[in-house]
Amino acid sequence: MTNTVADLMRRNLLDVFNEPDPERRGAAIAETYAEDVVWHEPDRVVRGREALDERATELRAQAPDWVFHPDGPVSVNDDLGHLGFQYGPAGQPPVATGMDIAHCKDGVIIELYTIVAEVGQPS
Template sequence: MNSAVADLMRCNLLAVFNEPDPERRNAAIVLTYAQDVVWHEPDRVIRGREALAQRATELRAQTPDWVFRPDGPVSVNDDLGHLGFQVGPAGQPPVATGMDIARCKDGVIVELYTFVGGSSQPS
């Protein structure tokens, strides 16, 4: 397995989207993504590190007490990484699940796809 890709996938989830401190999050963004990264969310496409940082800040503000947790190990195939995740209030069962798939090049993520599933709680 390409450990650099696996490390980037974990950083994407934990050091960026799980990081409440804006300065630490922005430092991680510089190390994790290409300057011209393209992030495909279910309802929009974000282009560039600055826009990704802004969107990450928006998401953190919407649910400040929520945390992301890996849902299984990172899978790597050449320059592609995949990591499932769970998200919800800290210390409680997850509210939703999803996955990130990223294409990496030269030690950074150049393209990211995020898929969010439905609620993982019983109805």
């Protein structure tokens, strides 16, 4: 089964960046991204699945009780996907909002852009 762009956008947010278990996160990364994926964050560029996994692990460690929630539906235009998100402590108002925009090809994300708008300061 080939992942659709909408599937990939949801997996990116929920199965990778919300996943606390390293093995499940690693499996989701292998199924969601190209081996040579390029992820553009506001302050860095991450290249490759392994580096993306390391960065996702680092983000989880910085705020282990925080979760991502989709902020609206996935938008798709050909091979591009967009999904807004909210991020913050589970069960509380979000501390940050943002969006992921991904270029997809052959059922995987090949390039990902994350844009973040701060809402408040982490506690």
